[in-house]
Amino acid sequence: MDIIGAILLLGGASFLFLGSLGLIRMPDVYNRIQAGTKATTLGTLLVLLGTALIQPQWSLKLLLIGVFLLFTNPLSSQVLANAAHRSKVRKSELTSIDDLEADREQQS
Amino acid sequence: MNSTTPEIHRKRDFIILFATLFLFWLLLSNSLAVDVLIIGVVVSAFISLVFYQGLTFFTEFRLSPQAVVAGFKFYGHFFKELLRSNLSMAAIVLSPPLPISPAIVKVRTRLKSRMGRLMLANSITLTPGTMTVAMEGEWLYIHCVRLDDSDLEAATREIVSEFEPYLEVMYG
Numbered sequence: 001m002d003i004i005g006a007i008l009l010l011g012g013a014s015f016l017f018l019g020s021l022g023l024i025r026m027p028d029v030y031n032r033i034q035a036g037t038k039a040t041t042l043g044t045l046l047v048l049l050g051t052a053l054i055q056p057q058w059s060l061k062l063l064l065i066g067v068f069l070l071f072t073n074p075l076s077s078q079v080l081a082n083a084a085h086r087s088k089v090r091k092s093e094l095t096s097i098d099d100l101e102a103d104r105e106q107q108s
Numbered sequence: 109m110n111s112t113t114p115e116i117h118r119k120r121d122f123i124i125l126f127a128t129l130f131l132f133w134l135l136l137s138n139s140l141a142v143d144v145l146i147i148g149v150v151v152s153a154f155i156s157l158v159f160y161q162g163l164t165f166f167t168e169f170r171l172s173p174q175a176v177v178a179g180f181k182f183y184g185h186f187f188k189e190l191l192r193s194n195l196s197m198a199a200i201v202l203s204p205p206l207p208i209s210p211a212i213v214k215v216r217t218r219l220k221s222r223m224g225r226l227m228l229a230n231s232i233t234l235t236p237g238t239m240t241v242a243m244e245g246e247w248l249y250i251h252c253v254r255l256d257d258s259d260l261e262a263a264t265r266e267i268v269s270e271f272e273p274y275l276e277v278m279y280g
Contacts, residue, residue: 018201022201025201030210033239071230078233094208094209099214
């Protein structure tokens with residue numbers, strides 16, 4: 001159990017590391033949020049799972065943390081992205097289409 | 109939700125929210141002592157009174173066997189996609205030329221319920237290369253890290269069609 005837990009912890013930490021690398025490498029705020037959200041969600045879930053295997057008596061509370069994470073993580077990144085778009089944060093030149101900007105300009 | 113919600117629905121929403129909160133309280137406090145339980149009931153009831161119009165996991169959930177089965181399938185599919193999205197994101201981040209072609213596209217959903225749409229938006233955010241930026245009625249605005257713009261219609265259709273069938277059975 002301890003060994004599987006340790007492997008999961010290591011895997012989670014690697015995903016968190018890749019997420020941070022994504023934050024540095026991605027060209028604009030939207031892509032950075034994307035890299036951040038996905039990696040932290042799976043990375044943290046793996047860390048929680050690994051901890052639960054090593055310390056089984058904590059399982060229930062770790063499960064609670066996991067549920068909260070699954071619901072709050074996508075919401076917060078969505079709100080961040082929306083706020084960034086509203087305040088017209090610069091997009092990467094690679095961005096090909098922006099339907100949201102087109103629709104918002106039409107409305108105003 | 110507006111004030112025309114039928115009385116029976118409000119009672120149901122209140123009970124659902126109360127039960128969810130109280131369950132969380134039980135898990136969190138990890139104790140069955142009388143004083144702990146009383147505090148839990150009082151606080152859960154107060155929060156439910158104020159926020160019963162909000163959404164909980166079971167709000168608008170259809171209580172049918174098909175919905176429960178669809179729920180399990182949904183979560184199975186969801187975790188598979190979460191893993192896949194992390195691996196593909198890792199591949200993008202690690203490859204030196206950074207192969208991305210971002211875009212914000214809009215997609216129409218056929219889901220009607222608020223909870224169904226919320227779950228769809230959240231699931232899209234956590235799956236490969238896509239993130240919901242805004243929601244207006246039945247339109248979702250989705251940011252993609254890599255968009256194949258040779259066939260725009262099919263590419264956008266694919267984003268929602270992965271989860272819609274499950275959520276349609278679960279929430280409508």
